[in-house]
Structures are given as structure tokens and as C-alpha cells.
Amino acid sequence: MRTLAIPWALASLLAASLSLAQTAAAPAAALDGGVSRLSRVQSAHSVRVCIWPDYYSITYRNPKTQQLSGIDIDLAHELGKDLGVPVTFVDSSFARLADDLLQDRCDVAMFAVGITPERQQRLRFTQPHLASDIFAVTSKTNRRIRSWADIDQPGSVVAVAQGTLHEPVMKAKLSNAQLLVLNTPFAREQEVQAGRADVFMTDYPYSQRFLANADWARLVAPDRRYHVTPYGYALAPGDDAWHARLDSFVTDIKRDGRLLAAAQRYKLDPIVTR
């Protein structure tokens, strides 16, 4: 496998690795002398929630109206309600996720964060509330990609967003195709649309919502289970009280139907984890 990293993507990767090195050694520092975030959230009367505003159906900010929508926006508000505090959304991305949590820019990342071994090494996760396989999106006029098997072929170019779970998964899985790792907003779509890449890899929520609004795009679904990843909420490691509170929140929304109701609003009920 050959990795093509265009310079700005490379730079971001480098930055991410650096921050990883910094924060790995100081998880306790973030705890601020053993005080749980739970108490701090209560005393600050605000819960800071990290989101990725490009994430269709999960945490999406409409660029025209600046309105936030998605299942995790709704559930973040539910969390705020349960905690009795207002929610403050903090823009993040999969590339910046670990930094934002570890450097205490937010209390929790609520944007369907794939629970991967790599991330588990640095972050703590609640129990999963969604689980999605990987899907590919190509252009309708693309003549190279007709089925899932066409993706990993010589000459194919596969785009992924930097920091997403797709980056390490595809890096591991692709043996013939060329991987293009991108980190500017909507760069995956642009590369595919301009014909510089053949497909970009994404998950169920993103692909569903994206295909509903891009008339030039076409979904390529795996023939069989390809790589299902559970999605949960991420927080900085340690802080058992905060983790317990968040985990019980997930239990609560599963039990009282708030999760399913929110999922149905965004047509995500097929991937809800019970």
C-alpha cells in the first residue's frame, strides 16, 4: 500500500502525533486535583460537548443557516437536561478529537465516535449507542468503480478523512488501491467529484444523508460485513464518576426510548445499538 499525503494533510498528521505524545502522559492533570468533571459541570453550570460539524445526521452545521442538527445534537441536549445544565457545543473533528478532550477543551465528545483500539489507548468511551459498517461513495459517472470489489484495484484512488476510524482501517485493508488522506472540510467529496479520487469511505449516517443531497454521487455498499465499528461518546481517561454518569445516560436513553426516537428522526434506527 502506498500512502499519498498531500502536504497540508501531512502537516496535520504530524501535529496530531505530537499532541498525542504530550497528552498521553498527563491524563490526571486534566482532572484538576481529583475533582470530577461531573462536579465541575454542575458548578460551571455548563457542559461542553465536542462535535464535528461536518458530520451528516450526527452533528451537522448547515453552512447556509448555521443551524446544528443530528442525533447527537439532540442527545447532547438530552444530556444537558438530565444534568440540569445548558449545553455548549465546541467544534472539533476526528483529527483533533483526542487533543480537544485531553486538553480539556470539552467535557465529552458526542459525535458518534468510533470505538477503535487506537482511540481506546488514549481515550475512554461510554457503552456504544450506534454501530456502523463502512460504505463507499463514488460519482455516478465513474466507470472504474461498479462494485465493492472494484475499490481495491490498481489505479483506484480511495479518499478518507484524516483522523476518522476509516483512515487506519483502510490503510490496513487496501493492498492495491492508492489511499488519499484529506483533512480539509468536504475534501473527500471534492476529490471524488473532480475525478482525482474514485471513492471516499464513510459510514452509514454520513453516506445516507450525503447521498440524499448529492445528485452526482452513488453509494457502493460492501457485499458482506466489512468492518463494523461501534459508536459511543468519548471522554478523557480516568474520572470514573464522569464516565459512570455518561454511561448511565446512555443506559437511560436506551431504556426510555430517547435514543430510538432521536435515531428515527434522522433515519438511523437501523444502526442503533440496543
Add this chain to the structure above:
Amino acid sequence: MLQRKPSWRNFLVVLAACVIGVLGIALSALWALRSEMLAGSFQVSALMARSFEHHLTQSLNATTQAATQVLAGAGKATDRREVEADFKRMLRGAPHLRSLSLINADDRIVASSNPANVGRQVPTGDYLPVIQGRQTVLRLGEPWVGRDFADGQALRPGTAQSAASTLIAATVPLQDASGQLRLLVALNPDHLVNLMSQQLDWQTGLAEVLRLDGTRLLSTDPDHRLGGTSDNQALARQFSELEFGQLESDGALGQPALTAFRVSPLYPFAVVTHLRRDVALQRWMAVVTTVLGVLMPVLVALSVLAVGFHRRQMALEAQRLESERLQRINAACVFTNIREGILITQADATITDVNDAFVRITGYSRDEVLGQNPRLLSSGRQDKAFYEAMWRELLGTGHWRGEIWNRRKDGEVFAEMLTISAVPDSRGQVQQYVAIFNNITDMKAYQSELEHIARFDPLTDLPNRLLLDDRLRQAMNQAQRRRQLLAVVFIDLDGFKAINDNFGHEAGDQVLITLSSRLRAVLRDSDTLARQGGDEFVALLADLPTQGDAMPTLHRLLEVAAQPMDALGHSVQVSASIGVSFYPQAGKRTADELLHQADLAMYQAKAAGKNRIQLWSDATPQAVTTVAVSPALVA
């Protein structure tokens, strides 16, 4: 029946005209709709060509502008990293671009958004428009096979077409000091194909972009050959004269298509759209199917109904004509062949028709009486009052029936039984009179003969006892009215039985006939002689001033009765005994009493010796006057 054939023909002509008319209107409307739909589809085709052309022109224009501005100062090799970063920024949000590169005078790429392109030589000498010297406008190259210049090659005749990716090369002049560098643009055909396919799927038609020399740069049909093709040459020749146009062709689609093209106002390409004509007319075909599917059965049903209705009308008409004909035949037949005379007049009694029986009965020919008044038949036997009464009844009741005497042409008068009927029209106004009559002259003659037989004695033709009775009463009335005497004379022959016995009844009858005429001859016309039966006769002598005035006649009667006569060759002689009574008498007397008195007097005459006259007297019945006759007469 004669009217029937032309009537059917007329009906069928009208029906056919109606059907053809309706079909004609429907078909012309459908044809107009077809033209309208084709025009509409042409318009759609033209609109799409315009829209695609505009999109591509604007995209190229924006890229040209941006590149020109960004690279205004680029020309120095040291800036190339910066240039490449600029290129990458330009590619964002520009999906019609695959890559941007700088190319030098030797057609070699010196900087590119795709580092792999650098160093690659891209011959641009034959790009359109061909320019010798410094490039001033955008020039379009040929399609390339491959994702980018790095891994691609220009499409030349004979190159395999099955490549997954293609691009279109174009060069744009830059305002650099050296004048050596140009921008080499790799256009992404997929973007435009995608855009065009969304509005024009392969089932409806296709769109393609042609360089002005006819080279096909891209097409929505993935199987279309790119590059120089012969099938667009004819169309390309129009580009130099026409900026846009539309035509029916079947080149690109292999079937009739509505083709529209539009040439870019800035760059050397044209967008051509082809709409399948059968698809454009699909809705029209559906309308045609529906309209004809509904219209045809309706027309057939209406035609069948109309034919059925007409046939019924024809049958009724034929029936009516037939019944009228039969009516006419019957009437004419009756009119001609009936034994009764028929005369038809108008309301003013002018004769309009007569039948053969009329001609036979009256002796007038038909032509002689037409236009005449029926009074020419008048015999004059009926007076004015008769005719007035007849007309009164006719006008009052509508008919008149009775016997009337008319005169034939030869003057003979004849009796007829006549029935006149007034014939009114629907409003009750008399239109004509119909008279039917029989000649009953013979019947009337026979009737009077019967009457004669009843009242006269067949042997002697003298009034019989019945008529005598009648005459006697009349005479009695007359005698009383005139204050004259009436003599009732009973005559009985003496010795008549001996003639019967000796010579037979025929001889006796002969004697009676002879005596009758002799006795009759003695009497006046106003007197009556009747045969009472056997050898008895009764005579009535009227208008006698006195009894004595009867005596000469009575003696004459005795005289002629006693004269000898011949009876079947035998000379015979009889005499008469005569009894007479007179009327009026003192006291009321009936006819029978008068006859009885005369009868009694006759018996007295017989008793007194026959051949004498005995007058009856009521004072002394025995003292009747016996008038003796000479003994010689009593033999």
C-alpha cells in the same frame, strides 16, 4: 319503396361525413398536438444545450480569470511552490477541474497541482484555435485517456476507448513577462457529464460537447467514441455560421432525434443535445391511443345506433307508405267497382268526381258533369221546400238519406235512393260531400204492381172488395161534403151457375169478363164498379141529385146484363138482379150497413122474379120498390 334507396344513400353519406368529420377534427387536433410537442421538445433540447454550454463557458471563464489573476506575477521558477499551493486552493469547489499546471514553451509541465505531472511533456501545437506566435485566447486540446497528464495520453485515432478516466486538455495564456508560460488545464469531463445526465438520462437522449472541428470531447453516452469522429463533421460545418440551431437528425442516437446545438460565445466548443423523438412523442402517443381508443368505439357505437334508428325510421316509413297505398287501392277499387253511383263535390257543391256507376245510371259522361252543380240532374218532381229541408238536415247532421226523382240525360225520370255525407277536415270544416245512390225505378214499379194486385180482381181487373170498401168510404165522405146522393148498387147475375155447369168455368169466366166490361161501359168515370166475388158486382154511383137520377143508369145496367154474348163458342144469356141503397139516409149509416141494405134489396129483387131492380127503403123493408122488367128479358 322508390324513396327508400336514395334515402339510405343519403343517410350513409351524411353518417360517413359525420364520422369522417369527427375523425378529421380529432386527427388534426392530434397532429397539431404532435407539432406542439415536437416544438416543445425542441425547445427543451435547445434550453439544455444552452444551459450546458453556459455552465461550461462560465466554468472555463472563472478558471481563466482566477488563474490569470493568481498567476499574474508568476513566471519565476522560485515561486513554483507558491503557485502549486494556489492551484490547490483553486481546485477546491471547482469540480470541473482535474488539475492545473504551468507549461513552458517546450510544452513541458513545470509546476502542477498534481506533483506527478511535473516534467511531463504535453504537445499543444494542434490545439484549437491554431495560433502561430503568442497565445492570446484559450485553446482546446483533445480528450486524454487517464486520470491526469501524469498517467494519461492524448486520445489519437486508434487509441483504446475503454479507459476508466478521461480528461480534456486546454491551455490558457498568462500575463507573464516572458510570455513563455501558459496554464495547462485538465478539465474533468465527469462533472459535466454528471450534470448533463441528471437532466438528460440515456433513455431520453444524450448530450455531447464538440470542439468546433467536430472532435467529440465528452458525451453522456459512455459508449460514444471520443475524439475525431466522422459523424459530427456535417454538424460541425454549421458551427462557423450558426451560433445555435436545431434540426431533426438520427446520427448520434442511431434513431430520429431532436437535435439542438449551441456554440460557446467565448471558447471553441459547442454543446449538442439530442432528444429521442419517440420519447418526446411518448406522451403524444399515449394521448393518441387514449383519444382514438375512446373515440373509435364511440363512433362505431353511434354509427350502429344511427343505422339502427334509421332502419327503424325506414321501416316505419315503408309501413306508412304501404298502408297508404292499400288505403288508396281499396278506395279506388270500391269507387270504381261499386254498383251504386257515387258523386263527390266540393263544399260549394261543384262536382269533382263521379264513378262508373254514376255514368251508367245517369247517362252523363264523367267529363260532362265535372265542375257542374248536381242540380242538372233535377227532375223537377221535388219542389223547392224539399231541397231546403234536405240541405237543412245535411248541414245540421252531416248526412241526408231519402228517395228522390232525378232525370237522366236522355230525359227519362228515375227514382233513386240517395245518401249524402258531408266530409269534414280535422277542424270540422266541410271539405266535400259524397253522394251515393241507387236506381230504384224498377223496384218502385214492382211495388205498385203488388199494390194493384192487392186491390183489383185479377179476372176482371175491377176493384176488389178491399178497394171497394175504400172507395165506398171516400164516396160516402164525398156525398156528404157535396150534399149529393150516393147509390150503392148490388148486382147479382141470374142463371150464371147454369153456364158454369153446362159449359165449364172457363166459359163462366169469359161471361164474367164480358159482363164486367159491358157494365163498366154503362157507368161514368167517376163511378166505381167492383167485383164482390163470384157473380156479384157492386157499383157506386156518385153525385146523384135525386134517387130518380140513378134510375136510367140502373135500367141500362139491367139491359146490358141481359144481352146475349159469346162464351167459348156458345151463345149464352143471363140477367141481373139489382138491389140499391142510397146514402145519406135518415140516421147514421156505415159502409157495411149500406152494402147490407143493397144486398137485402138484391135478394128481394131475386125473390120478386129476377131481372129487376129493388130499391131498399128503411121505412118499410118489405115495401121496396120492385121495378119490373119485361118478361122477355127474364128467360
